[in-house]
Amino acid sequence: MIETRGLRKSFTSRRGPTVEAVRGIDLDVAEGEIFGFLGPNGAGKTTTLRMLATLIEPDGGEATIAGADLRRAPGEVRRRIGYVAQGGATWDDSTAVEELVLQARLYGVSRADAHARATRVLDAFQLSEYADRKCRTYSGGQRRRVDIALGIIHEPRLLFLDEPTTGLDPQSRAHMWGEIRRLRDEGMTVFITTHYLEEADALCDRISIMDHGDIVASGTPAALKRSIAGEVVRVSLLPEFVSAAATVLASYKTDSFEDSLRLHVDDGAAAIPDILRLLDAASVPLAGIELHRPSLDDVFLTKTGRSLRESAE
């Protein structure tokens, strides 16, 4: 659905140096998946998205979007995609119906058909009861749903969503995830950017992690996490028992801390009973034990040396 080779873009400001926002990326997004672009703010996610949506011209590289060549046929790309910007895009004084009808008609849909479509998507996004109210009166979550409804009114095969849940409360976010999954289940390919680890993990079928204009890792969230070798079992102890426990557990790769040990294991669920048996046999009292599975943040940490949670601050 999306294929890019060596796509790049740099910005030159009048003062200061040229910034390489996107440094030649290769992407392959399959039809019918939710593909996520994960990375901290300023990683180049939005720039990439805006290039793919024909809003800015790449400096170099090739891209095929929904079967149309990005550089030779941007008009054709526009007809086939939907794009929802981060900041939203409605006139305060318009109503949702007016916005949707206009948007559909800009894609060449007849007036009657545009009204029918507007009614349909308002219904699908549970916005019917607000349909005739001005956009300025909507809550953040409602406004976001109107934005997405605007992005799909012409029934594109591919939808770009830039940070679709930024600024939403947890309930609206969960609701939005449901909407995005529904679109995927209806056969649409959805390309989102996000700086939320949980969102990339829970929502996306596949992700690419982006940092400083480069893709540092790609794959399903599960495969990326598996690529971080093994899991960590954290054993909490009273300080006086730490060295004794370390001796007992010498067969494991262990880091000692003041009141705990961190054991690197391949399969935590299999290792924990063994650890408990060894400690029990040596009469080392245990304060606590927990299994830590690698998160996407550990993936980011391994690839970039920084934590995404810290970078996002």
Place this chain on the structure above:
Amino acid sequence: MKFVRDTWLIFENQMRLLLRNPVWVLVGVFQPVMYLLLFAPLLRPALQVSTDAEAYEIFVPGMLVMLAIFGGLFQGFGLIAELRAGVIERSRVTPVSRLALLLGRTLRDVVSLVAQAVIITLLALIFDLRVFLGNLLLAYLMLALIALMTSALSYGVALRVRSEDALAPLMNTVAQPVLLLSGILLPLTYAPGWLQNVAEWNPFSWAVDGTRALFRGDLGAPEVWQGLAITAVLAVLAVVWAAREFARSVR
């Protein structure tokens, strides 16, 4: 065909939004009405004409041109608000014609300008202004072309500077000399020779002369076709330039 349809869609939407707050059209007429009521009475003695009607014949056309220039030049502010709301970007990812994005907006500005001009003309009729309908319609055409030009320019500049803080001083700097060098407030026949020579180069001074000739009932005067031709050419150039700004990919 698609271009005409696109332009109509943008125009229709813009008109709908404008009519939702029609008070802005009235706010636009406020300044010229003030001139009409508080400045024009000084003109009969100042211009040394015998009747109020003659004074208005000279003053009203100038004021209408001023309204078209200023009204147009400040339309860019609305566009900056739309840029900020993201609606321009939303339009740019649709296959809509870029020229239509511009033309739909400038046509709305032309319609609102002509509506304002009608209000002012009607008010001036109360003050004994008399003008032939045919001439008046030609004068409105002149005003429409001026508004088309200035609002297109304003949109193009707004797309470049992208901030109200930069647009306001820029437009004022342009508008003030243009206004003073076009003989809008007083005809340039009173000006010293060097000032008249400078004003020759101001297209709006030709437009003002043409509009005055029309209000005078002098349809055959060369100022009429000269003014119309100059404003038409400049309006086309401004629209072409601004439409290119719309199409240009910017960040």
